[in-house]
Amino acid sequence: MEVGPEEKLQGFVVGDVPTLYYIPDFLTHPQHDQLLDHIYQAPAFKWKTLKNRRLQNWGGVVHEKGLLAQELPPWLTNITQKIFDESRMFPSAINHVLINEYQPNQGIMPHQDGPAYFPVVAIVSLGSPVVMDFSPHLGLTNSTNQSGNGMEDIVSGTGAPDRNLQKTYKPFSVLLMPRSLLIFKDKAYSEYMHGIEDIPVQRGDRVVNVGEFLKYHGANQITGSEDLCEGTDVDLNSIRRTTNRISLTCRVVPKVNKKLFKF
Numbered sequence: 001m002e003v004g005p006e007e008k009l010q011g012f013v014v015g016d017v018p019t020l021y022y023i024p025d026f027l028t029h030p031q032h033d034q035l036l037d038h039i040y041q042a043p044a045f046k047w048k049t050l051k052n053r054r055l056q057n058w059g060g061v062v063h064e065k066g067l068l069a070q071e072l073p074p075w076l077t078n079i080t081q082k083i084f085d086e087s088r089m090f091p092s093a094i095n096h097v098l099i100n101e102y103q104p105n106q107g108i109m110p111h112q113d114g115p116a117y118f119p120v121v122a123i124v125s126l127g128s129p130v131v132m133d134f135s136p137h138l139g140l141t142n143s144t145n146q147s148g149n150g151m152e153d154i155v156s157g158t159g160a161p162d163r164n165l166q167k168t169y170k171p172f173s174v175l176l177m178p179r180s181l182l183i184f185k186d187k188a189y190s191e192y193m194h195g196i197e198d199i200p201v202q203r204g205d206r207v208v209n210v211g212e213f214l215k216y217h218g219a220n221q222i223t224g225s226e227d228l229c230e231g232t233d234v235d236l237n238s239i240r241r242t243t244n245r246i247s248l249t250c251r252v253v254p255k256v257n258k259k260l261f262k263f
């Protein structure tokens with residue numbers, strides 16, 4: 001029998017928003033290194049330098065009227081097919097991949113992905129760990145709990161924000177380790193903005209994938225304080241970016257403009 005997507009990725013939900021999934025070790029070490037090799041072997045003209053990052057655009061040009069499509073190279077379809085098969089969340093094959101490269105002091109402003117995309121995004125992380133912040137859109141920050149009913153942390157699974165239910169949309173963060181896959185959709189996609197601060201030491205106190213955070217600190221052999229109490233040691237509450245971080249943002253543009261470059 002077909003296994004539904006929710007069943008398949010249920011164990012990977014992190015935080016309070018039910019449509020955000022973090023899958024550690026999605027790639028093996030050799031797969032990680034191979035992808036980096038391909039990215040850095042791409043011709044120089046593929047890189048577009050922005051103020052706060054560099055990027056490569058694969059799959060074609062995203063246009064209001066749809067995608068002026070270009071076939072993805074095999075080294076990318078290998079990974080997008082794996083994401084498609086294992087997530088079962090995309091309506092059709094992933095046809096667009098944005099590769100971002102961030103130096104330790106670079107980031108991306110809080111934003112919501114454009115309307116041309118199907119509202120599911122899969123992000124593969126390579127290189128340095130990084131913290132991605134999710135913040136509710138202004139207007140959804142109904143953060144004062146007036147009811148005192150203990151429901152203040154719950155984000156409802158249905159529909160648009162409903163003030164009567166005293167829902168609170170709290171900012172939170174996800175630690176993105178190299179080789180991991182982050183998928184978010186629906187509410188996490190449309191009611192929150194996502195971004196990465198352009199600082200080399202990022203705060204970790206809002207990180208919802210705590211296991212990964214502890215593993216990171218274990219692997220970094222932080223000594224001294226035994227616990228993770230607030231204020232004990234700044235290093236225990238932060239993530240230090242020492243090398244570049246590269247990400248692959250994989251999406252579906254449902255509308256493909258077949259009349260390519262017709263003048």
Ligand SMILES: O=C(O)CCC(=O)C(=O)O
Pocket residue numbers: 098100108113123132194247249
């Ligand atoms: O680099 C990332 O992890 C996020 C990139 C992103 O949000 C985007 O390209 O829309």
Ligand SMILES: [Fe+2]
Pocket residue numbers: 111112113194
């Ligand atoms: Fe984005």
